[in-house]
Structure formats: structure tokens, C-alpha cells
Amino acid sequence: MTDELHALEQNKTWSLVQQPPGKRVVGSRWIYKIKFKYDGSIERHKARLVARGFTQTFRVNYKETFAHMAKMNLVRVLLSVVVNYGWPLYQMDVKNSFLHEVLQEEVYLQPPPGSNGLKDNMMCKLHKAIYGLKQSSRARYAKLNSVLEKARFVRSNVDSSLFVKTGTNGKLVVLIYMDYLIITGDNAVEIEALKRSLHQKFSIKYLGRLKYFLGIEMATSSNGLFLHQCKYVLDLLQEVNMLDCKHAITHVDCKLRLNIEGEAMYDVSYYQRLVGKLIYLTITCPDITYAVSLVSQFMHSPIVDHLHIVKRILRYLKGSIGQGIIMRNNKSATISGYTDEDWAGNALDRKSTTGYCTFVGGNLVTWKSKKQQVIARFSAEAEYRAMAATTCELI
Structure with a gap:
């Protein structure tokens, strides 16, 4: 708690003021959690100050929200490309990532336990976003987006969490998932330059090669990359x-x-x-x-x-704990897919089920099994619906 409060004060997150009349105050609380390493051992204990954002009112305390969560399908596609081209994978953790963007709205926070505001009945006027606010994710993404765009990265039209930089020195790729950044590319010098640039803008913890990512373990060997849980x-x-x-x-x-x-x-x-x-x-x-x-x-x-x-x-x-997905270096970038359906296979409503799987560079990256929304009156209709869903996924 002391470290968290010190980081908040050092970043000038708020200023203590008297509560203005008619202004709603957002509550605050502490959340305690344990961060684990990829082998299951405890890395550290952590305390985080969180605002009670569920008490905020739309168009009164905030206007827009946004959560930049990379799709897991995109993560697997990126891993397949990385394995086929032999690129390194690095992971970085942005510390207190919500504390780097100035809030556009006027928000007052109840002083957290342990701060000086409780003694003088003062309120915290927030200047920067903290965890729990409805607009925090949008503010954090806006800051990351501006920093990467200044570094000449281009945001992907498919997923707003993917940024690509293509130049004469090679290609760099940055994928954002919550507080984590996955960095890869074909130029080691450019990757190191990007790390130094990000360190100047944010408080970043370098986590080394990508081994453990959101509960997914990644084992690298001469055969490729093995993903399992x-x-x-x-x-x-x-x-x-x-x-x-x-x-x-x-x-x-x-x-x-x-x-x-x-x-x-x-x-x-x-x-x-x-x-x-x-x-x-x-x-x-x-x-x-x-x-x-x-x-x-x-x-x-x-x-x-x-x-x-x-x-x-x-x-x-x-009986299948050790199973997972393996990404091999097939020296290919071919995109292919397979699809099938069972016509009127559901005995309850007679709807068909679409199933497909797609491959990038010879590696399985996406799959789905989902019941179709309407009842197909003949098998060809169900087939076409399955093929349409697979075609959308391939595109």
C-alpha cells in the first residue's frame, strides 16, 4: 500500500481540495492480489487502489469507454507468423499504466485509507486516470496510441490493439493486452531502440522472452512453440x-x-x-x-x-493435461481453412452447427463450433452458411 500511494503521489495523480457543492464523489478501495510466475511460484504480493467506478453515471461522470483487449485469435496468428519467420518474442509490463493520461472529465475521489486527506476531510480531485474508473481504459489506450504513432507505428484496421511499423530497417510489431506489451520484429537493434523509447515515456518492467501470458504457458524448442494451459x-x-x-x-x-x-x-x-x-x-x-x-x-x-x-x-x-497447440516453422505464409456442418443436428430446436478451423503458415490459429441462428430447410443451406462464416474468418 505504501508503494502504491507513493507512486500515485509521485505521478501527481490528484490534488486534495474541498468537495465542491453538487459534485458526486466516487468511492475508493484497496484490492490485494498475488502475482505468480510461469512455474506457479509466487512472484510478489501487490496492493492496488481502485475506484468504485460502478457508481459513476453515464454522461455525468464519463462520456465514452473503451477496452483494448487483443483477440486471442490474433495472438495465435502473430505467434504463427513469428515462428515461421524466426522472430524473437519479448514481453513488457507497463506499471501503473492508468496513471499516465490526463482525465478530460472532472472527477472527485474519496481519499483512500492511509492518505493524509482523511484527516482534514478533503477530497481528491483526479488529474489522471486510476483503476476502476469507467474512462480509465480509454485514457490509457489514448496515451499508448499517441506514443506509438509518434514512433511511426500504424494501427491495424483489423484489431486496434495491433501496431505495425514497416521501414527500411525491417518490421516491428507491438501487441497490447491490458497492461502487457508483446514486442517482436526482424531487427534486434530496432527492438532495443523501442524498449528505450518506451522506458522514457512509461514506468516499464521488462519481463524477458515470452514464456507465460495470461495463464497460457509457451515452451520454445527446436521443433517450434508449444502452447498449453x-x-x-x-x-x-x-x-x-x-x-x-x-x-x-x-x-x-x-x-x-x-x-x-x-x-x-x-x-x-x-x-x-x-x-x-x-x-x-x-x-x-x-x-x-x-x-x-x-x-x-x-x-x-x-x-x-x-x-x-x-x-x-x-x-x-x-487424461489430456499435457496436450496443447504446437506452432512449427513450416517456412510458409499460406492461409487455409476447413469447414463442416451437421444439418439439423440439434435435437431440441433442429438448428445446424457450424464448425471450422483455419491455418496460417501451416499452424492452427482459429477454430469455432457454433449453432447457426436460423433453421436450415435443406443441407445445402446449412453448408453455405458454414462456408460463409469460414470465409469471413479467413478474410
């Missing part, structure tokens, strides 16, 4: 007390018949949390995508039978 699976199995369960060979029973009538679940949030974690697990486990798409259709009103399907998926994961 072993620790994530083990933590999930431990949470549901299934570490010692008997593993299943398949993730779905081939004779499964979906049903919407049965004993309702007492704790719906428990089912929703499990399915949500399984959805995140499909980032590196395309083999469970179809099964997860089935159980995610009953998020609002699950029954006990649906929970049994979820546990069948967990038992399958118990």
Missing part, C-alpha cells in the same frame, strides 16, 4: 475436487441426448463459473470446443444433467 487445468480440477477422478477417453458421450427438462440446479452461478473457465480453456484446447459450445447453451437455466456433461469434460481433461 497445464497449470490452469490442474487448478480447475483442484477447485472442483476432481484431481483424483477417473479420466474419460472422450469429452462427450456419443449417445448423448440433450434435455431441457429435469432437476434444476440449486447454484446456477457454480455452473456458470465452470463453463466460463472451460471457455477460456479452449484457447489452447480446440478438441473440447464442440463440447463446451453445447454446455454454454444452458448458462441461464442449467439442470443437473448439464452439470454431468461439464464433469465429463473435466474428466476428459484429466
Whole structure:
């Protein structure tokens, strides 16, 4: 807490003033968390001051919001390109990244516990954004965008979190995901120059080569890059007390018949949390995508039978913990895709399910299994809808 308050004061985040009449004050609180290394060991304990942004009112306390979250499909595409071209991958963490952009709105914050404002009944008039405010993400992105554009980076039209710089000295790529920056390119000198430039603008922690990224472990070898979520699976199995369960060979029973009538679940949030974690697990486990798409259709009103399907998926994961995706250097940049559908395969509403997977440079980068929105009256219609979805993904 002392380090966090020191950083806030050093950055001149606020000034203590008397509360103006008629102005709403946003509450504040402390959040404590533990940051882990890629091997599961504790890196450090951290305290962060967060504003209670849920009390803000649209068009009164803020006007626009924005969250720059790189799509995981784009991350896998970038990794495939990097492996095929032999580029290095570096990761950087922007410390207190919300504290670098000046707020456009007038916001007053309740002084946090431990500050001097509590003694004199003063309020904090915010000059810069902090975590929790509705407009913080937009302010942070605006600052990062301006810095990268001054360095002659061009923002991608496909994803606003991707910046590319092409010049006579080579190509540099920067991908933004929350507080993290992934930097790669074909010129080591330009990469080092970019690191020094970012250090002058922000307080940045250099994390070295990319090994652990948002719960995804990346192992580099002579065969390529291997992506997996072993620790994530083990933590999930431990949470549901299934570490010692008997593993299943398949993730779905081939004779499964979906049903919407049965004993309702007492704790719906428990089912929703499990399915949500399984959805995140499909980032590196395309083999469970179809099964997860089935159980995610009953998020609002699950029954006990649906929970049994979820546990069948967990038992399958118990026997496939070490599986993942491998990115090989195929010395190719070819884009290809495959698609299929099952006509009227859903026994409940007779809708078809679209399935596709796409490859960049010979490596699997995107996949999806999703029920179509309308009922196809013949198989050719379902095929065309599946091909249209795959074509959009390829483009």
C-alpha cells in the first residue's frame, strides 16, 4: 500500500481540495492480489487502489469507454507468423499504466485509507486516470496510441490493439493486452531502440522472452512453440475436487441426448463459473470446443444433467493435461481453412452447427463450433452458411 500511494503521489495523480457543492464523489478501495510466475511460484504480493467506478453515471461522470483487449485469435496468428519467420518474442509490463493520461472529465475521489486527506476531510480531485474508473481504459489506450504513432507505428484496421511499423530497417510489431506489451520484429537493434523509447515515456518492467501470458504457458524448442494451459487445468480440477477422478477417453458421450427438462440446479452461478473457465480453456484446447459450445447453451437455466456433461469434460481433461497447440516453422505464409456442418443436428430446436478451423503458415490459429441462428430447410443451406462464416474468418 505504501508503494502504491507513493507512486500515485509521485505521478501527481490528484490534488486534495474541498468537495465542491453538487459534485458526486466516487468511492475508493484497496484490492490485494498475488502475482505468480510461469512455474506457479509466487512472484510478489501487490496492493492496488481502485475506484468504485460502478457508481459513476453515464454522461455525468464519463462520456465514452473503451477496452483494448487483443483477440486471442490474433495472438495465435502473430505467434504463427513469428515462428515461421524466426522472430524473437519479448514481453513488457507497463506499471501503473492508468496513471499516465490526463482525465478530460472532472472527477472527485474519496481519499483512500492511509492518505493524509482523511484527516482534514478533503477530497481528491483526479488529474489522471486510476483503476476502476469507467474512462480509465480509454485514457490509457489514448496515451499508448499517441506514443506509438509518434514512433511511426500504424494501427491495424483489423484489431486496434495491433501496431505495425514497416521501414527500411525491417518490421516491428507491438501487441497490447491490458497492461502487457508483446514486442517482436526482424531487427534486434530496432527492438532495443523501442524498449528505450518506451522506458522514457512509461514506468516499464521488462519481463524477458515470452514464456507465460495470461495463464497460457509457451515452451520454445527446436521443433517450434508449444502452447498449453497445464497449470490452469490442474487448478480447475483442484477447485472442483476432481484431481483424483477417473479420466474419460472422450469429452462427450456419443449417445448423448440433450434435455431441457429435469432437476434444476440449486447454484446456477457454480455452473456458470465452470463453463466460463472451460471457455477460456479452449484457447489452447480446440478438441473440447464442440463440447463446451453445447454446455454454454444452458448458462441461464442449467439442470443437473448439464452439470454431468461439464464433469465429463473435466474428466476428459484429466487424461489430456499435457496436450496443447504446437506452432512449427513450416517456412510458409499460406492461409487455409476447413469447414463442416451437421444439418439439423440439434435435437431440441433442429438448428445446424457450424464448425471450422483455419491455418496460417501451416499452424492452427482459429477454430469455432457454433449453432447457426436460423433453421436450415435443406443441407445445402446449412453448408453455405458454414462456408460463409469460414470465409469471413479467413478474410
